[in-house]
Amino acid sequence: MGDQTAPEVAPARPAPEVAVVVVNHNTSDDLLACLATLEGAGTDEVVVVDSGSTDGSLAAVERRFPDVATLGLDNVGFGRAANAGVALTTARAVVLCNADTRFPYASVRALGEYLTAHPDVGALGPLIRFPDGRLQLSARAFPSIRQAIGHALFGLWWPRNPWTRAYRLTDWDHASERDVDWLSGCCLAARRDAFEAVGGFDPAYFMFVEDVDLCDRLAQAGWRVVFAPVAEVVHVVGGAVSRRRLRMAFEHARSLDRYFAKRYAGGWRRGLRPLIRLGLAGWLVAVTMWTAARGRTHGHA
Known part of the structure; x- marks a missing residue:
């Protein structure tokens, strides 16, 4: 009889631990810079979802980063694009980010390891x-009606006002971890099973506030929403938003109106809607004036 030695079987590849989904719209240079930093960040999967770009972003990615998975969509907004990207990954943790985010060495791995070690954390x-080293206040509280109106009217011109400090958690040094109400979607790590259990981002938000809504629904479903400085990233703040400042301010106000309509939909709270809309109108006027005076988006504030 001949040699009956069984053929060697290659060991099974471990399941991906952490993926990154980058959402892009007409920010090719930012996107390429983001992907370059991801090469040392410790990610197992990278997906770029392009939302209706006309600047050749996907072609540039395919040339420079042929191993990165890509998906081209119409301009469907951040939330819908992010959901589509998550669906293409299999990792247990997914980092969702804008293309103007930069990742230091091993930063993605640290986020994935934290979620693995804390199974009750959903986000x-x-x-x-910011690129100049300033802290970006990316973890915030759900404001009361009084805080929301105070922040809307005075936050840009008087940033140390008590309502903005309470909303932005300004008096906390961000050197320690803590449970928070919501996290900025410019860079947010989500546990896959938690993200999928609540249906991901609400696609009805074109841009802005989809992160607030997601964190709210995660908390209602029993998941913790946590800020932890186990990793540090840089958010340039710019790209598509900076080029269309006034339109983006309007989109932000419209998304806020949708969110408050959901949050204050029933009972006596419904009567607060006119007051909330008045506050949003004041905020939009303040943002428009601030943007015209400073020549930059309110996201830089």
């Missing part, structure tokens, strides 16, 4: 800085 936010 995790890293420490985020």
Whole structure:
């Protein structure tokens, strides 16, 4: 009889631990810079979802980063695009980010490891800085009606006002982890089973506030929403938003109106809607004036 030695079987590849989904719209240079930083960040999967770009973003990615998975969509907004990207991954943790995010060495791995070690955490936010090193206040509280109106009217011109400090958690140094109400979607790590259990981002939000809504629904479903400075990333704040500042301010106000309509939909709270809309109108006027005076988006504030 001949040699009956069984053929060698390659060991099974471990399941991906953490994926990154990058949502892009007409920010090719930012996107390429983001992907370059991901090469050392410790990610197992990377997916780029392009939302209706006309600047050749996907072609640039395919040339420079042929191993990165890509998906081209119409301009469907951040939430819908992010949901589509998550559906293409299999990792147990997914980092969702804008293309203007930069990831230091091993930062993605640290976020994935934290979620693995804390099975009750549904969403995790890293420490985020502007390129000049300033802290970006990316973890915030759900404001009361009084805080929301005070922040809307005075936040840009008088940033140390008591309502904005309470909403932005300004008096906390961000050096320690804590449970928070919501995290900025510019860079947010989500546990897959938690994200899928609540249906991901609500696609009805074109952009802005989908992160607030997601964190709210995660908390209602029993998941913790946590800020932990186990990783630090840089958020440039710009790209598509900076080029269309006034339109983006309007989109932000419209998304806020939708969110408050859901949050204050029933009972006596319904009567607060006119007051909330008045506050939003004041906020939109303040943002428009601030943007015209400073020549930059309110996201830089």
